[in-house]
Amino acid sequence: MPAKVGAVKVNNVGNSSVFNIGDVYSMSPESTAKTYAGGGSFITGDGIRIRLGQSTTYVTDKDKLDQNIT
Template sequence: MPAIVGAVKVINIGSSSIFHIGDVYKIKPYTLAKTFAGGGSFNSGDGIRIHLENAQTNIMDDDYVDQNFTASK
């Protein structure tokens, strides 16, 4: 049975978002990301003190595939 949709006003859609109106068979969003973080990163809490003298983050990555991803139809 078809969907009946009234007026829609879209203000903003993010780059990794899906906007859907009406009937759908399959919605399959995907994203791939690689994050580099040095010492003292991703800390949370009150009163955290981080002392790093000479911290370096090695971002040299020789492999070409980090996660296998194939888009299925």
């Protein structure tokens, strides 16, 4: 059954967002991200002690492609 839509005002649509008005069969938004972090960066909790000494994060990527969206 067709949708009847009145007036719509769109102020902003972000980079990885989906905007649709009316009937839709399928929607599948996709996005990718690459995060660099050193040792112990994503540890959460109370009273955590981290002793890494010297930590190095290598961020070189020879092929430049990891998660291709086509």
